Amino acid sequence: MTSVPTGDFSEVVTPTRVHRSLYTDPDLFELEMTRIWGQAWIFIGHESQVPNTGDYFTTNINHNIPVVMVRDKSGTVQVLHNRCGHKGAKVVEARSGNARGAFRCSYHGWSYRHDGSLLKVPNEAGYEGTGFDSANPCYSMQPLAQAESYRGFVFATLSPNAPDLKTWMGGARECFDNLCDRAPEGEVEVAGGVLRYEHQCNWKFILENLNDTMHPMVVHESIVKAAESYLDSLPEDAVEQRKEAEIIPPFGASYEKFEASGITGFPFGHHYDGGKTSIHADYSVDPDYHAAMVAAYGEERTREIYAFNTHNVLFYPSLTIKCAVQNIRVIRPISVDRFIVETWSFRLKGAPDSMLQRTLLYSRLINSAMGMVGPDDLEVYRRAQEGLASPSNEWVEFHRQYGKDEQLEDRTVGGGTSDLDMRTQYRAWQAYMEGSIFDKVEQT
Amino acid sequence: MNRERIEEFLYREADLLDRPDLDSWVNLFAENGIYWMPATEDQQDPINHISHIYDDRVMMEIRRRNFIHPRASSKEWEVRCSHVIGNIRVAPVDKDQVTTVTSNQHVVVWYREEQRLYACKVSHRLRIEGEDFKILEKRVDLINPSAPQQSLIIYL
Numbered sequence: 001m002t003s004v005p006t007g008d009f010s011e012v013v014t015p016t017r018v019h020r021s022l023y024t025d026p027d028l029f030e031l032e033m034t035r036i037w038g039q040a041w042i043f044i045g046h047e048s049q050v051p052n053t054g055d056y057f058t059t060n061i062n063h064n065i066p067v068v069m070v071r072d073k074s075g076t077v078q079v080l081h082n083r084c085g086h087k088g089a090k091v092v093e094a095r096s097g098n099a100r101g102a103f104r105c106s107y108h109g110w111s112y113r114h115d116g117s118l119l120k121v122p123n124e125a126g127y128e129g130t131g132f133d134s135a136n137p138c139y140s141m142q143p144l145a146q147a148e149s150y151r152g153f154v155f156a157t158l159s160p161n162a163p164d165l166k167t168w169m170g171g172a173r174e175c176f177d178n179l180c181d182r183a184p185e186g187e188v189e190v191a192g193g194v195l196r197y198e199h200q201c202n203w204k205f206i207l208e209n210l211n212d213t214m215h216p217m218v219v220h221e222s223i224v225k226a227a228e229s230y231l232d233s234l235p236e237d238a239v240e241q242r243k244e245a246e247i248i249p250p251f252g253a254s255y256e257k258f259e260a261s262g263i264t265g266f267p268f269g270h271h272y273d274g275g276k277t278s279i280h281a282d283y284s285v286d287p288d289y290h291a292a293m294v295a296a297y298g299e300e301r302t303r304e305i306y307a308f309n310t311h312n313v314l315f316y317p318s319l320t321i322k323c324a325v326q327n328i329r330v331i332r333p334i335s336v337d338r339f340i341v342e343t344w345s346f347r348l349k350g351a352p353d354s355m356l357q358r359t360l361l362y363s364r365l366i367n368s369a370m371g372m373v374g375p376d377d378l379e380v381y382r383r384a385q386e387g388l389a390s391p392s393n394e395w396v397e398f399h400r401q402y403g404k405d406e407q408l409e410d411r412t413v414g415g416g417t418s419d420l421d422m423r424t425q426y427r428a429w430q431a432y433m434e435g436s437i438f439d440k441v442e443q444t
Numbered sequence: 445m446n447r448e449r450i451e452e453f454l455y456r457e458a459d460l461l462d463r464p465d466l467d468s469w470v471n472l473f474a475e476n477g478i479y480w481m482p483a484t485e486d487q488q489d490p491i492n493h494i495s496h497i498y499d500d501r502v503m504m505e506i507r508r509r510n511f512i513h514p515r516a517s518s519k520e521w522e523v524r525c526s527h528v529i530g531n532i533r534v535a536p537v538d539k540d541q542v543t544t545v546t547s548n549q550h551v552v553v554w555y556r557e558e559q560r561l562y563a564c565k566v567s568h569r570l571r572i573e574g575e576d577f578k579i580l581e582k583r584v585d586l587i588n589p590s591a592p593q594q595s596l597i598i599y600l
Binding site: 369 | 481483484491492493494495496497498500502503505506507509510513514515516517518519590591592593594595596597
């Protein structure tokens with residue numbers, strides 16, 4: 001590819017293939033940042049990160065547009081452009097903190113209320129009679145086109161045309177419900193810090209890998225074998241060691257097991273694998289946690305909550321969550337061959353500390369740059385990034401079980417080893433890129 | 445406490461990691477030994493806060509086996525390190541024959557056809573066992589623990 005298609009992307013995306021330029025072309029990347037990341041609801045943060053008035057958290061909504069999530073005086077969580085209305089400097093530089101009273105630009109001292117409105121311009125007399133109108137919203141820290149939260153998870157979009165957040169999430173939002181319902185108090189909060197992992201490849205590789213159930217038994221064979229060989233070396237009574245090591249072998253689950261877990265796709269590119277069962281289904285349940293759940297929900301409802309067992313849920317393109325493990329990964333693109341993955345962990349309110357500790361153990365072993373699973377995933381993404389420079393085949397294929405995807409009212413379902421997840425996300429990719437993604441959306 | 449013997453122990457440990465020879469290295473740890481690389485500055489809690497690594501002997505045993513497995517693609521690349529150790533300080537030995545040794549370490553890592561530099565403050569909690577030592581805890585505080593990190597397949 002030498003140039004980016006303008007209106008019609010069918011020459012680079014088909015139902016079963018995408019062109020290799022999707023991973024390698026910097027112009028295409030820039031367009032993705034505008035058309036996908038500039039239209040979709042992007043995960044910004046969680047309300048529990050900003051509990052008090054003036055608490056803020058900063059990030060970029062795409063590869064370079066800085067935003068700040070802040071709780072204003074009325075208690076509302078705002079998502080503002082992190083840009084001074086004067087000369088354009090970023091107003092907030094720290095990743096998180098509290099802006100007592102107001103945000104103040106470090107260049108000329110313009111200050112802003114927590115809702116972004118302009119509070120004060122120093123030595124304002126000089127503007128008298130110049131036509132400058134401090135009430136004009138263009139001189140504020142402007143709110144993004146839309147911001148909403150669902151069960152504490154804050155999303156924002158640069159597009160005024162995006163449907164409301166619930167409509168956009170569609171049926172996949174039941175995964176947020178399940179994540180929160182796993183807390184005896186029905187709420188989660190960010191806890192235990194963040195891991196940030198640099199990936200030297202295109203951002204789409206990780207999204208494709210989440211529910212690619214044909215890879216774990218190959219990519220993670222070594223760590224599974226290492227854990228099994230260690231488990232075999234243990235004496236019968238090494239109960240604690242066994243319990244600790246058991247977190248790893250499910251990554252080598254068989255094709256049959258993954259097939260049974262199923263994949264479900266939704267409009268706008270979201271998808272998950274699992275539902276009734278997943279590779280996380282067989283982890284043992286902490287008895288104190290179980291008691292707290294039964295006290296809160298009763299035995300039957302508790303069983304129902306456990307039974308909804310997804311592995312990875314993708315909210316295309318920025319967020320993937322693990323309900324059963326209570327961690328999330330946030331995708332922050334940087335360039336065509338570079339992005340950051342942030343792993344955040346959550347405390348289930350009302351659950352014993354052991355649950356957060358288990359979540360953190362999981363994040364550490366699996367998602368850390370120094371973990372035992374993530375580096376093998378990244379290694380194969382990088383090999384794909386390097387291999388796709390070859391012009392020998394212009395296409396990347398995803399035919400598995402094509403034609404067998406079953407269309408239900410609000411979702412598509414298929415076998416757990418199908419490429420339904422790929423077809424789902426690239427259908428959305430194409431619609432975002434062609435500008436038709438929000439056509440004919442009925443708000444719920 | 446013979447400072448020279450402690451320095452010699454740190455150098456010997458670094459040699460094993462430089463090579464790297466994890467099979468021998470894990471044996472420097474006590475049975476309840478811990479390797480900890482915090483994910484934030486001045487981290488107090490390894491259990492209720494995320495770390496890059498917090499390995500007991502169980503995880504060290506699994507990592508050690510994984511490191512040499514023929515099908516571990518991230519480990520197909522040659523990895524070699526060079527530790528330089530300085531600013532060594534030795535705390536007094538307590539009643540349990542345990543001392544804490546802190547040092548600054550600059551570690552150059554060759555991996556995936558690239559040289560990388562890690563700078564860290566390392567603290568070893570060592571139990572004196574006759575002429576030798578066992579590591580109760582090795583804590584590695586990177587100067588940039590909360591920055592985005594690249595894949596690291598070896599202990600520093």
